[in-house]
Amino acid sequence: MAFGFYESGAIIGLGSALGCFMKSLYLPVTFTFLLLCVVLASADDSKSLPHLSAQTRRDLIHSFDAELIYIRTQFPMGKRGLTLKDGSLSPNGKDLRELMEMWGPSVKPGDLARISAIIIKHDSIRFEINGGPVKKQKWYQHISVSAGGGDTPIAPSDAQANPRGSYVDLVFDHYVPELKPQDLKSLLWPVFDFNSKSALESYLETVPPKVKDAIQNHRVLVGMNREMVIYSKGRAPKKIREKDGETDYEDWIYGEPPETVDFVRVVGDEVVRVETMKVNGEKVIRTAKEVDLDRPTVAKSSEPPARPVAAPSLRRPGEEAPEAHRTGNPDGKQPMPLPGGSPPDPGNDGPGSRGPNFRSSFH
Numbered sequence: 001m002a003f004g005f006y007e008s009g010a011i012i013g014l015g016s017a018l019g020c021f022m023k024s025l026y027l028p029v030t031f032t033f034l035l036l037c038v039v040l041a042s043a044d045d046s047k048s049l050p051h052l053s054a055q056t057r058r059d060l061i062h063s064f065d066a067e068l069i070y071i072r073t074q075f076p077m078g079k080r081g082l083t084l085k086d087g088s089l090s091p092n093g094k095d096l097r098e099l100m101e102m103w104g105p106s107v108k109p110g111d112l113a114r115i116s117a118i119i120i121k122h123d124s125i126r127f128e129i130n131g132g133p134v135k136k137q138k139w140y141q142h143i144s145v146s147a148g149g150g151d152t153p154i155a156p157s158d159a160q161a162n163p164r165g166s167y168v169d170l171v172f173d174h175y176v177p178e179l180k181p182q183d184l185k186s187l188l189w190p191v192f193d194f195n196s197k198s199a200l201e202s203y204l205e206t207v208p209p210k211v212k213d214a215i216q217n218h219r220v221l222v223g224m225n226r227e228m229v230i231y232s233k234g235r236a237p238k239k240i241r242e243k244d245g246e247t248d249y250e251d252w253i254y255g256e257p258p259e260t261v262d263f264v265r266v267v268g269d270e271v272v273r274v275e276t277m278k279v280n281g282e283k284v285i286r287t288a289k290e291v292d293l294d295r296p297t298v299a300k301s302s303e304p305p306a307r308p309v310a311a312p313s314l315r316r317p318g319e320e321a322p323e324a325h326r327t328g329n330p331d332g333k334q335p336m337p338l339p340g341g342s343p344p345d346p347g348n349d350g351p352g353s354r355g356p357n358f359r360s361s362f363h
Helices: 002-047 054-064 093-103 181-187 199-204 209-216 226-233
Strands: 068-071 082-085 088-090 105-107 112-120 124-129 144-147 150-153 166-171 238-244 247-254 261-267 270-277 283-286
Touching (some): 054 112, 054 181, 209 226, 226 247, 226 261
Parallel strands (some): 082 166
Antiparallel strands (some): 068 112, 082 088, 144 150, 238 247, 247 261, 261 270, 270 283
16 A cells, blocks of 8 residues: 555656646747737738728828928939938938039928929829929920921920929838828928928928027027028128138128127138127137038049030131131131130230230139
């Protein structure tokens, strides 16, 4: 009996130990399985977002078409616009500066623009501003009249027209989901401001805090650009253009004596010096940079300029020019015309010269 009791107890103990081991093994597996179920359920929920319905599509186009907005970032001219996805803009940084240098700005922060077209695609929505980057023809410009063996449009288009619009593509994952107009405005906040009452309010949202405080208090900081000075002090009533060595500069003058007078010196697009004459006669001069802005730089080519190409002529080789004897050219060779029809050397006393004492009025 004792042995049997011991044997049965051992078996029971072994079974209990095995059961505990199985439970300890089962718990992590169960937890992992539950976690996997939660992840899959979340993924199913994200994929179950409804697609943009036809009615919502019409409502969005109706709400945003021809809407006036203020711009919050720079848009380049040309056929390449901006792409906005997950709150990030591209191109940006160096790539955007290169586009701005190559094509120039379409609109800049604080500008008032109009949404001229909304194009909804499978996974993106394109918002064109100010007519878009490509000039579009009106319906009547496609009408032509056939006469004399040719077609003549009744309203010919201007082939040299240069549209100044641009666009931004708002990109989604996989497809465009169901959206309310307010949700779409929130997604477009990095580029468009729908809430500002004035250009100044929209512009102040795009500048550094130090510059924003200076503009609100009508002060000028060394390092500001021209646009910031205009937002801060308005357009200068007086401007003086001078030259310091090889550097051209402008002095923008604000105020009249005996009131406080500010002299803002601008070189290129940057404020380099601010001189303030106070009412009590005190003079304050600031030249140290107070704000550092990210400005594009233009690369200068080290190659010499190309030589002008001689103008084409219908004369045969060696044929004398008809004007040779009248112009006093005994060799009969037509001189190469200068680019842009430039006048002869000022020191030459020949026909058409301006005399040795000629001074250009442009400097």
